[in-house]
Amino acid sequence: MVLTKFGIIKQFILNKIESGIWPQNAKVPSENELAEQFNVSRMTARRALQELTEQGILVRTQGAGTFVATFKSQSSLLEINNIADEISARGHHHSAKQLILNAVTVDDEIAILLGCPSGSQSFYSEILHLENDIPIQFEQRYVNDKLVPTYLAQNFNEITPHEFLSAVAPLTEASHEIEAVLAPVELCRHLAIETHQPCLQVKRRTWAKQGVVSVTILTSPGNKHRLGGHIVVSTN
Amino acid sequence: MVLTKFGIIKQFILNKIESGIWPQNAKVPSENELAEQFNVSRMTARRALQELTEQGILVRTQGAGTFVATFKSQSSLLEINNIADEISARGHHHSAKQLILNAVTVDDEIAILLGCPSGSQSFYSEILHLENDIPIQFEQRYVNDKLVPTYLAQNFNEITPHEFLSAVAPLTEASHEIEAVLAPVELCRHLAIETHQPCLQVKRRTWAKQGVVSVTILTSPGNKHRLGGHIVVSTN
DNA sequence: GTATAAAGGTTGTATATACAAGTATTGCAG
DNA sequence: CTGCAATACTTGTATATACAACCTTTATAC
Numbered sequence: 001m002v003l004t005k006f007g008i009i010k011q012f013i014l015n016k017i018e019s020g021i022w023p024q025n026a027k028v029p030s031e032n033e034l035a036e037q038f039n040v041s042r043m044t045a046r047r048a049l050q051e052l053t054e055q056g057i058l059v060r061t062q063g064a065g066t067f068v069a070t071f072k073s074q075s076s077l078l079e080i081n082n083i084a085d086e087i088s089a090r091g092h093h094h095s096a097k098q099l100i101l102n103a104v105t106v107d108d109e110i111a112i113l114l115g116c117p118s119g120s121q122s123f124y125s126e127i128l129h130l131e132n133d134i135p136i137q138f139e140q141r142y143v144n145d146k147l148v149p150t151y152l153a154q155n156f157n158e159i160t161p162h163e164f165l166s167a168v169a170p171l172t173e174a175s176h177e178i179e180a181v182l183a184p185v186e187l188c189r190h191l192a193i194e195t196h197q198p199c200l201q202v203k204r205r206t207w208a209k210q211g212v213v214s215v216t217i218l219t220s221p222g223n224k225h226r227l228g229g230h231i232v233v234s235t236n
Numbered sequence: 237m238v239l240t241k242f243g244i245i246k247q248f249i250l251n252k253i254e255s256g257i258w259p260q261n262a263k264v265p266s267e268n269e270l271a272e273q274f275n276v277s278r279m280t281a282r283r284a285l286q287e288l289t290e291q292g293i294l295v296r297t298q299g300a301g302t303f304v305a306t307f308k309s310q311s312s313l314l315e316i317n318n319i320a321d322e323i324s325a326r327g328h329h330h331s332a333k334q335l336i337l338n339a340v341t342v343d344d345e346i347a348i349l350l351g352c353p354s355g356s357q358s359f360y361s362e363i364l365h366l367e368n369d370i371p372i373q374f375e376q377r378y379v380n381d382k383l384v385p386t387y388l389a390q391n392f393n394e395i396t397p398h399e400f401l402s403a404v405a406p407l408t409e410a411s412h413e414i415e416a417v418l419a420p421v422e423l424c425r426h427l428a429i430e431t432h433q434p435c436l437q438v439k440r441r442t443w444a445k446q447g448v449v450s451v452t453i454l455t456s457p458g459n460k461h462r463l464g465g466h467i468v469v470s471t472n
Numbered sequence: 473g474t475a476t477a478a479a480g481g482t483t484g485t486a487t488a489t490a491c492a493a494g495t496a497t498t499g500c501a502g
Numbered sequence: 503c504t505g506c507a508a509t510a511c512t513t514g515t516a517t518a519t520a521c522a523a524c525c526t527t528t529a530t531a532c
Contacts, residue, residue, distance in 0.1 A: 004484090006486090031512075041486065041488065044485080054290060062493065063512055064495050065511090065513080179436060180416035181416075198417055198435065240516090241515080241516070266482055268482080277517045277519095278517090279517070283516095297524085298524050298525075299523070300525050
């Protein structure tokens with residue numbers, strides 16, 4: 001058998017989610033319904049739901065049913081940049097200042113990361129995130145214009161790009177590179193820091209089903225007391 | 237039922253591994269053997285093995301059997317500091333210079349991280365890691381003297397503390413905090429960098445079954461071209 | 473001895489069934 | 503309308519069974 005039965009059911013469910021037919025928190029058919037629909041035993045349908053739950057794509061509650069998980073719970077690492085939520089959780093006020101939103105020609109480094117030819121067009125945004133009106137993170141984002149054609153029509157003073165992109169192109173994967181840098185002068189000015197202060201720089205690539213969605217460069221003052229450049233990653 | 241049957245079998249296997257009775261790559265009893273031993277069905281024994289495999293604790297091969305996984309594969313995040321392997325993988329030469337190895341009285345911050353009273357004793361080591369004889373990472377490590385009484389008898393010019401600790405106290409968990417800092421002057425001297433160069437600082441706590449084993453502070457020049465302060469974390 | 477074939481053991485997939493445990497809904501009594 | 507009990511539904515645990523796929527060892531033929 002080239003494909004397993006539970007694999008086919010998993011794919012069926014994933015397609016519904018990735019196409020947006022089943023949004024976050026939508027109820028997924030029960031084990032018995034799937035078993036009947038695919039003409040398999042309940043245990044086989046169960047396995048499909050079980051494995052997707054372990055991957056964080058579904059959430060199950062005994063007695064209640066199975067539901068599409070919120071993206072936030074999909075990967076703890078993706079929380080790194082859900083900066084609005086992070087700040088809210090501290091009881092502080094988050095705001096964002098959209099500095100740039102246009103189309104640019106990407107240089108070699110970004111082209112490689114985006115997986116497109118050098119010299120291609122890409123959407124680009126620069127946003128400054130503030131916590132209680134204090135600058136805390138500088139976000140430079142390159143967005144695949146084929147996959148997200150409506151990017152330039154957004155207002156990122158109101159919603160974060162992360163929220164917007166999650167809605168139009170559900171993330172399937174992400175990778176991060178972290179390094180310590182001295183930010184360029186202009187960037188220091190935005191962040192209101194001295195030029196000799198070290199910053200954490202996170203380069204992130206995100207994928208949807210169709211390919212690379214965006215490349216993001218996040219720069220935060222490294223001083224822990226400012227609460228911005230502070231990342232905790234835990235195993236399991 | 238307060239405990240599930242598969243949970244009891246999982247615990248049985250974990251105990252064998254954590255106590256060292258079943259070392260890395262040891263063969264674990266087959267599904268049928270466990271089923272008979274615990275008087276359960278094969279599917280129940282299977283579930284125990286399955287879940288431990290998903291956690292990366294066991295490795296299974298169809299037809300061959302089930303084996304205890306190597307620790308390296310347990311958590312991709314733990315690879316961050318397996319610096320010797322990382323350097324070898326680049327085809328470079330790794331060496332280590334043990335600068336300090338003694339017992340110290342811990343200050344408040346370390347006491348909290350170690351989970352012991354402030355003013356307690358702890359073993360302490362300072363090691364400089366070099367890649368092709370170029371300083372690349374400064375490691376400060378506080379080790380629980382109750383759990384690892386033989387720490388001071390080691391020679392960390394020969395093996396890394398990570399290798400030693402993995403052997404005597406198998407890790408069950410780890411957490412990391414990352415920030416960007418300017419290293420103190422003496423540390424800059426060891427790393428042969430200017431005092432204004434930003435560094436990545438990783439604070440790591442590791443646990444074994446009995447409690448916190450060690451607190452490690454790793455400082456690496458943040459410049460990616462030196463290849464030391466470069467961390468990649470990937471989801472799934 | 474070597475190569476091949478057979479046999480046995482082990483994990484992987486799938487089914488049918490039973491009961492336990494938890495949630496949501498329905499219906500009834502007040 | 504409210505409160506409570508009964509009911510139906512859903513997920514969780516467990517068993518017994520069958521066959522497929524794969525690996526290792528053993529036995530056989532040359």
